[in-house]
Amino acid sequence: MNENxxxxxxxxLVDGELTGxxxxxxxxxxxxxxxxxxxxxxxIAVRGLMAGAELPRTLPESGDFHWSKIAQSIEREDRExxxxxxxxxxxxxxxxxxxxxxxxxxxxLLLTLQQTTKLNxxxxxxxxxxxxxxxxxxxxxxxxxxxxxxxxxxxDYSIDLQQDELDLWLD
Amino acid sequence: xxxxxxxxxxxxxQLVEWAKVxxxxxxxxxxxxxxxxxxxxxxxxxxxxxxxxDLSQNAWVKAWQRLEQFHGEASFPTWLSRIVTNLCLDELxxxxxxxxDSIEAMEETTGPVENRMEMETVDPIEGLGRxxxxxxxxxxxxxxxxxxRTVIVLYEFEQLEYREIAVKMDTSIxxxxxxxxxxxxxxxxxxxxxxKRDGLIE
Numbered sequence: 520m521n522e523n524x525x526x527x528x529x530x531x532l533v534d535g536e537l538t539g540x541x542x543x544x545x546x547x548x549x550x551x552x553x554x555x556x557x558x559x560x561x562x563i564a565v566r567g568l569m570a571g572a573e574l575p576r577t578l579p580e581s582g583d584f585h586w587s588k589i590a591q592s593i594e595r596e597d598r599e600x601x602x603x604x605x606x607x608x609x610x611x612x613x614x615x616x617x618x619x620x621x622x623x624x625x626x627x628l629l630l631t632l633q634q635t636t637k638l639n640x641x642x643x644x645x646x647x648x649x650x651x652x653x654x655x656x657x658x659x660x661x662x663x664x665x666x667x668x669x670x671x672x673x674x675d676y677s678i679d680l681q682q683d684e685l686d687l688w689l690d
Numbered sequence: 691x692x693x694x695x696x697x698x699x700x701x702x703x704q705l706v707e708w709a710k711v712x713x714x715x716x717x718x719x720x721x722x723x724x725x726x727x728x729x730x731x732x733x734x735x736x737x738x739x740x741x742x743x744d745l746s747q748n749a750w751v752k753a754w755q756r757l758e759q760f761h762g763e764a765s766f767p768t769w770l771s772r773i774v775t776n777l778c779l780d781e782l783x784x785x786x787x788x789x790x791d792s793i794e795a796m797e798e799t800t801g802p803v804e805n806r807m808e809m810e811t812v813d814p815i816e817g818l819g820r821x822x823x824x825x826x827x828x829x830x831x832x833x834x835x836x837x838x839r840t841v842i843v844l845y846e847f848e849q850l851e852y853r854e855i856a857v858k859m860d861t862s863i864x865x866x867x868x869x870x871x872x873x874x875x876x877x878x879x880x881x882x883x884x885x886k887r888d889g890l891i892e
Contacts, residue, residue, distance in 0.1 A: 530871050531867060534852070534870075568827065569846040570846070572823070572846070572847075573824075573828075573846075573847045574730070574827075575730060576726065576730045576733055577729075578725050578746070579739055582721075582722055585743075585747065588747055589750045589751060589754075592747065592748075
């Protein structure tokens with residue numbers, strides 16, 4: 520252990536940071552070494568001087584003024600925290616209007632894409648006043664009137680069916 | 691109409707509880723009780739009146755924001771003191787980054803030479819009042835570098851252990867021990883000088 524290291528250990532002992540066997544060994548050395556004993560005594564004296572040596576001071580501004588600055592800072596930071604916590608007005612507008620429209624647009628796009636796929640609509644009338652469909656997702660309503668000799672077939676599907684893709688045989 | 695709490699006569703834990711639920715008047719009372727103490731700690735580290743005032747103010751704002759985290763493990767002023775100390779250390783780091791630290795770098799390199807200086811004996815002086823001695827110690831502290839003064843303030847006044855100081859100052863325990871030893875030697879030397887000059891010691 521070099522001299523400087525020993526001095527730091529003596530200081531640690533004075534500060535109560537050295538304990539156990541190491542502290543005991545150092546105490547024994549201090550008893551027999553004049554230099555260490557002197558250093559130990561001086562460090563204790565300096566510590567004694569420093570105890571409670573912090574000079575009391577008074578805030579160099581009035582208490583009311585100091586508090587007003589603190590209160591203003593607290594309010595400002597609270598406002599800022601709240602502002603950051605809630606969505607911006609532009610985000611509100613986005614949530615209220617743009618997103619629903621965007622949702623509808625996406626739905627329409629999806630349906631349009633479905634329409635572009637080749638539909639196999641082989642519709643035939645197996646018997647009078649009946650329609651037989653080869654796809655399941657078409658809702659069909661028929662209306663017949665003997666008096667007018669007319670049948671109306673209502674196809675409920677979200678896309679327009681092209682005439683040439685229908686093969687209808689009506690009475 | 692409900693009666694307003696008697697803030698000025700309320701005990702500290704009660705004021706803290708009220709402040710925790712958003713009672714600004716209770717917090718104001720805490721500020722009025724401890725504002726000088728917090729300022730003193732900031733001043734001891736920074737040695738600059740304006741900075742110490744600003745940092746004390748920031749410490750109170752932080753304390754308000756973190757009141758929920760205060761569970762009474764230490765006393766309220768001790769907790770506050772830790773906050774202001776941390777703010778001071780941050781400010782010192784910021785200042786260090788902002789300037790070329792040539793003077794302190796020079797002091798660090800002259801450390802080993804200084805370490806060979808004898809530790810001066812400065813015992814409490816007969817006839818010198820405690821207040822007068824405190825003023826001289828304060829003047830001597832002002833002459834230390836930021837690093838050495840800070841380590842003294844954290845150890846002697848803030849009563850932190852070596853390990854805690856090392857964490858706060860972002861350095862090793864060995865460096866803390868070395869800085870503390872050097873700071874004490876320098877302090878003892880400065881005190882002896884001033885007391886001799888004033889004819890208070892031979």
